[in-house]
């Protein structure tokens with residue numbers, strides 16, 4: 821029988837920081853000319869519950885299956901915003917709604933911490949986020965390590981009713 825996937829604060833699971841750093845390094849940091857230590861340091865900083873930066877981890881038993889982070893950043897023409905970053909679902913878990921569930925939980929966490937909207941930058945996943953209800957506000961240039969890239973700046977309000985996120989990787993179909 822499969823075990824439910826639970827979403828937890830990384831702060832409560834320091835034992836998985838290394839694995840999350842592996843994912844971030846292979847997915848983003850290495851391509852940007854940054855080191856594994858850079859990725860590890862970023863994940864270490866995100867071990868918080870009541871302040872940003874904060875990371876969440878999806879766990880099946882003790883095994884991490886996905887992650888998402890929230891940072892505080894300055895956005896073009898918008899001042900300080902909470903920003904979703906580092907959304908990652910381990911390959912065997914993709915296409916089962918876990919990314920959607922992590923995004924929804926990021927919205928819930930932003931609201932809990934007093935933000936009225938959540939932002940993100942994406943260089944190549946605008947259609948994915950648009951499908952989840954995010955809207956593009958502008959196109960901008962982002963610095964990824966030494967590289968400059970064109971990115972969509974997208975936002976979502978976190979007030980009001982949030983969409984439900986049922987996920988086929990959770991046998992109990994728990995809403996989160």
Ligand SMILES: CC(C)(COP(=O)(O)OP(=O)(O)OC[C@H]1O[C@@H](n2cnc3c(N)ncnc32)[C@H](O)[C@@H]1OP(=O)(O)O)[C@@H](O)C(=O)NCCC(=O)NCCS
Nearest residue numbers: 907908909913914915916917918919920942945947948951
């Ligand atoms: C992008 C990623 C997080 C998606 O996670 P996932 O768990 O497979 O996504 P979900 O199953 O929740 O997909 C939600 C919806 O988006 C769709 N979708 C999935 N990947 C998509 C993509 N690349 N582009 C557009 N739509 C996509 C799904 O079909 C699903 O639609 P549906 O509800 O109509 O069936 C995952 O592929 C990943 O970790 N990729 C590597 C890291 C990455 O690129 N992160 C994003 C950085 S901006």
